[in-house]
Amino acid sequence: MSAAERWEQQLSEWALPAHVLEQAAASPWEHDTRRFEVDDTLDRDVLSATVARSVLPRTGGSVLDIGCGGGRAAMSLVPPAERVIGVDQSSAMLAAFTTAASAAGARSMTIEGSWPEVAIDTPVADVVTCHHVAYNVPEIEPFIGALTGRARLAVVLVLPTVHPQSAWSPAWKHFWDLDRPTGPTSDDFAAVLAEMGIDAERWEMPRPPLAAAATDPAEQVRAGLRRLCLGPDRADELARYLDEFEPQWSDVHTVFRWPGDAPT
Numbered sequence: 001m002s003a004a005e006r007w008e009q010q011l012s013e014w015a016l017p018a019h020v021l022e023q024a025a026a027s028p029w030e031h032d033t034r035r036f037e038v039d040d041t042l043d044r045d046v047l048s049a050t051v052a053r054s055v056l057p058r059t060g061g062s063v064l065d066i067g068c069g070g071g072r073a074a075m076s077l078v079p080p081a082e083r084v085i086g087v088d089q090s091s092a093m094l095a096a097f098t099t100a101a102s103a104a105g106a107r108s109m110t111i112e113g114s115w116p117e118v119a120i121d122t123p124v125a126d127v128v129t130c131h132h133v134a135y136n137v138p139e140i141e142p143f144i145g146a147l148t149g150r151a152r153l154a155v156v157l158v159l160p161t162v163h164p165q166s167a168w169s170p171a172w173k174h175f176w177d178l179d180r181p182t183g184p185t186s187d188d189f190a191a192v193l194a195e196m197g198i199d200a201e202r203w204e205m206p207r208p209p210l211a212a213a214a215t216d217p218a219e220q221v222r223a224g225l226r227r228l229c230l231g232p233d234r235a236d237e238l239a240r241y242l243d244e245f246e247p248q249w250s251d252v253h254t255v256f257r258w259p260g261d262a263p264t
């Protein structure tokens, strides 16, 4: 089995059983925009930003942010970047991205749709960023190929060392008696890059601060109900559980940087 096939196969194991999904009031895979907005918690000096900034031109640079959410990856590069392009399949995320770009004083444009399908409509940029998206992508090779093809200088991709939904695995066991998978990991992602002949640099960094909304206890309960396919009537029970067993998000994030191949 190739590294790309192993990636896809491991992601497929995260599918939820029908009897659980049937009870979900909302998709357990969707993201709440507020958890990804730019706010005072944004740290512009995290390693992933330093690594991207070191290849950006001193003035006039551009950043293309794939799966941009509210723009935390792109806005941490303004300045020196002066132009930011956000691609996301969620219009609410893109609205937050535009607001954040305006507040940062950057020119911006957004493209709504799924990567790599919308790559053809997307302008090239000096640096392409892609933070916390790869674990959503079963067909990883064309996704990576399109990132490379839209970057003039470099792609900077960040992912937690383990799947972000692993944080909820003990809760799945508690509420549904369901064992969740443990892969893929950032090592599996590295294997895909190597298989594609991409010579990527790699760093590990501590988890950057989360947006304020992501650490609010009430929001944590709302997010948990959705992630765990539990109805609103279970809110008190979940709050009590979370008091005792807070979800443990990966403390380590992996940063990959590799050269782009868009025409300069």
Ligand SMILES: C[S@@+](CC[C@H](N)C(=O)[O-])C[C@H]1O[C@@H](n2cnc3c(N)ncnc32)[C@H](O)[C@@H]1O
Residues within 6 Å of the ligand: 031, 036, 066, 067, 068, 069, 070, 071, 072, 073, 087, 088, 089, 090, 093, 113, 114, 115, 116, 130, 131, 132, 133, 136, 137
């Ligand atoms: C976990 S959030 C991360 C947001 C942002 N990159 C950050 O680090 O704060 C993942 C985002 O990627 C978007 N997304 C996931 N898969 C995508 C795809 N194939 N194409 C475009 N957007 C995607 C989701 O809509 C969501 O906004």
